Amino acid sequence: MDSPSVAGGSMDSSASMLSNQLRKGVRVVGKIRPFLDSEIGGPSGRDQISVTRSDEHALVGLGEQSTSRKDSYKLDWCYNQDEDIDHVYRVEVKPLIEGLFCGRNACVVAYGTRGSGKSQLIQGSEENPGLAMMAIGEILAIANEMRGFVTVSSYEVSQDHIYDILEPKEQEVLILEDAARKIQVRGLSQVPVNSISDFKKLYFHGCNTGKACQKLPDDTTTRNHRGLIIYLSLVDNESNKSLVGKIGFVSLADYEDVKQKGNVKSQLAESSKINKSLYALSNIVYALNAGENFIPYRESKLTRMLQDCLCKTSTAVVITCLNPFPCQDTVSILNLASRSCQVANQHRHYSAKVTKSGSRFGQSFTPSTVAIRKMPMSVKKNEFAKCTSIEKKGYTTPSTTNRRWFEKLGSSVKTPGSRMYRSTGYKENVISSTLSVRYDDFDTNKQFIIDDTIGKTVFDERPTAVAIDSTNVENQPLLVKENPSSPPLSERLREISNSLKLLSTKTNSIQTPKSGEYLKKETTEPKTPGVSFPMRLDNESKFEYIGTPREVFETRSTGLKGIGEKRAAYILELREESHEPFKNMEDLRELGLSRKQVT
Numbered sequence: 001m002d003s004p005s006v007a008g009g010s011m012d013s014s015a016s017m018l019s020n021q022l023r024k025g026v027r028v029v030g031k032i033r034p035f036l037d038s039e040i041g042g043p044s045g046r047d048q049i050s051v052t053r054s055d056e057h058a059l060v061g062l063g064e065q066s067t068s069r070k071d072s073y074k075l076d077w078c079y080n081q082d083e084d085i086d087h088v089y090r091v092e093v094k095p096l097i098e099g100l101f102c103g104r105n106a107c108v109v110a111y112g113t114r115g116s117g118k119s120q121l122i123q124g125s126e127e128n129p130g131l132a133m134m135a136i137g138e139i140l141a142i143a144n145e146m147r148g149f150v151t152v153s154s155y156e157v158s159q160d161h162i163y164d165i166l167e168p169k170e171q172e173v174l175i176l177e178d179a180a181r182k183i184q185v186r187g188l189s190q191v192p193v194n195s196i197s198d199f200k201k202l203y204f205h206g207c208n209t210g211k212a213c214q215k216l217p218d219d220t221t222t223r224n225h226r227g228l229i230i231y232l233s234l235v236d237n238e239s240n241k242s243l244v245g246k247i248g249f250v251s252l253a254d255y256e257d258v259k260q261k262g263n264v265k266s267q268l269a270e271s272s273k274i275n276k277s278l279y280a281l282s283n284i285v286y287a288l289n290a291g292e293n294f295i296p297y298r299e300s301k302l303t304r305m306l307q308d309c310l311c312k313t314s315t316a317v318v319i320t321c322l323n324p325f326p327c328q329d330t331v332s333i334l335n336l337a338s339r340s341c342q343v344a345n346q347h348r349h350y351s352a353k354v355t356k357s358g359s360r361f362g363q364s365f366t367p368s369t370v371a372i373r374k375m376p377m378s379v380k381k382n383e384f385a386k387c388t389s390i391e392k393k394g395y396t397t398p399s400t401t402n403r404r405w406f407e408k409l410g411s412s413v414k415t416p417g418s419r420m421y422r423s424t425g426y427k428e429n430v431i432s433s434t435l436s437v438r439y440d441d442f443d444t445n446k447q448f449i450i451d452d453t454i455g456k457t458v459f460d461e462r463p464t465a466v467a468i469d470s471t472n473v474e475n476q477p478l479l480v481k482e483n484p485s486s487p488p489l490s491e492r493l494r495e496i497s498n499s500l501k502l503l504s505t506k507t508n509s510i511q512t513p514k515s516g517e518y519l520k521k522e523t524t525e526p527k528t529p530g531v532s533f534p535m536r537l538d539n540e541s542k543f544e545y546i547g548t549p550r551e552v553f554e555t556r557s558t559g560l561k562g563i564g565e566k567r568a569a570y571i572l573e574l575r576e577e578s579h580e581p582f583k584n585m586e587d588l589r590e591l592g593l594s595r596k597q598v599t
């Protein structure tokens with residue numbers, strides 16, 4: 001039997017790899033499972049799924065003849081039958097692991113119809129590892145070298161109740177929100193894992209409890225979501241700060257259209273609960289990719305559980321598992337997937353901030369409706385500044401130390417499949433207003449820039465060693481191309497002002513490199529100044545400082561006696577709106593500064 005037709009299939013997915021490594025938001029990709037023995041030589045003439053791939057996205061068609069737009073579904077990417085799980089791991093999951101070592105949480109979710117390969121993809125078996133096992137192999141390899149500590153939790157979601165798998169209890173797992181609105185999971189055990197064999201015992205034999213963790217092949221009575229969380233904690237040798245991150249793997253129960261099956265009442269209830277959490281997940285992905293301010297986590301227990309792995313500051317991939325022979329449920333699944341993926345949403349970034357949160361399932365957007373929804377000029381400037389700064393924060397990682405470690409590690413990362421993978425070395429520098437982010441690709445020795453305003457990569461042929469004046473982007477026509485759809489100048493200025501405000505919170509704590517190798521690098525490459533005091537992004541994409549109250553107070557100080565952070569920000573804002581200089585003391589007093597502060 002022929003493979004499903006894949007136009008552009010001969011093309012290596014390097015384009016996908018590149019955009020994937022530099023991604024933000026949630027990628028929504030497809031994976032067509034291989035034919036089973038029983039399907040080979042089956043009735044001919046059955047419609048097969050077809051995939052057409054371009055540089056930026058994939059169109060999944062239902063049936064070989066389905067070349068019309070109506071029958072095809074646009075996804076960020078789609079892996080065909082011949083591309084094995086190993087390949088999916090390298091492109092989609094490996095970059096998330098790199099982020100994990102920089103303190104960025106991550107999430108991998110698989111969903112699909114019955115028998116579409118979800119369990120094989122996420123869990124796999126001892127002989128044919130799935131994504132979760134490949135990931136833990138790599139995490140353990142790096143963590144052991146960095147003296148990190150790895151623990152795992154495993155859970156299942158049944159009828160919207162969450163249960164611990166590694167240490168089963170009567171009570172369900174509770175998901176609470178603390179005073180700082182952080183998610184706290186109660187009643188879910190965390191088991192230390194030191195080696196891949198430890199993990200296999202837990203994951204496949206459930207040795208912690210005697211209960212098998214992997215889904216039994218003939219267990220068709222219940223349909224549950226299954227999740228694994230891998231936690232990593234380590235101490236950054238350079239800063240001596242601890243870093244905690246986690247990556248979640250979830251394989252959702254089969255999607256079944258409740259209306260179409262002749263199910264009994266209890267099965268209907270089960271199916272509708274399963275579908276409800278799938279819709280909830282889709283709404284989250286949609287809201288994140290559309291850049292909405294409100295993310296509806298409360299719609300299901302599963303989405304609450306995933307809240308800190310699937311948010312604006314994390315990286316995530318949702319994999320739609322597809323049977324090679326589509327059915328009606330495949331149409332529903334593809335509808336859900338294409339609605340929430342980035343390629344469909346990327347043009348909406350600016351308009352999404354000013355529209356009401358409209359992440360209801362079934363809402364459809366066509367390219368034409370997206371294109372005409374431009375940001376009205378009457379929108380309050382603050383609105384724009386607020387949301388773009390959230391996205392901007394999502395890009396910055398708390399520490400470059402571990403990324404450096406990755407760069408040095410380069411080709412020596414080993415995965416359980418005993419293959420050697422090259423870790424694509426890249427390094428990000430936020431330039432100018434942070435609307436554009438520069439990356440150094442150490443493999444090609446070239447630089448490239450992701451211009452957020454146009455959502456495109458602009459390559460620069462200069463070798464990475466060339467010094468670039470980060471404050472003078474205007475003089476570098478090669479780097480950032482002017483784009484008619486980019487926001488007006490006033491909004492760019494506001495971005496710059498926001499960056500300044502951020503820096504002004506700790507201008508006196510910029511770290512200088514210590515010695516030799518790094519010193520050379522630091523002097524030639526522009527970098528976002530680091531703060532000597534640890535900050536990290538909370539779930540709501542706000543910076544939070546970690547430390548004693550006094551340290552926090554000192555960090556937040558502007559360094560100007562008597563002027564607090566808020567007032568400094570206010571002054572900057574006024575300066576930006578009116579370019580008139582302050583002429584006399586009276587002008588400053590009008591801002592609310594006391595006589596003492598003015599003098």
Ligand SMILES: Nc1ncnc2c1ncn2[C@@H]1O[C@H](COP(=O)(O)OP(=O)(O)OP(=O)(O)O)[C@@H](O)[C@H]1O
Binds near residue numbers: 033121254321
């Ligand atoms: N990448 C793959 N390589 C080889 N076989 C695969 C692959 N993916 C799936 N299969 C096979 O397809 C069948 C269905 O896969 P799997 O059980 O993972 O699907 P599922 O979506 O989890 O099914 P369920 O409906 O039971 O939840 C299995 O026999 C599995 O061995």
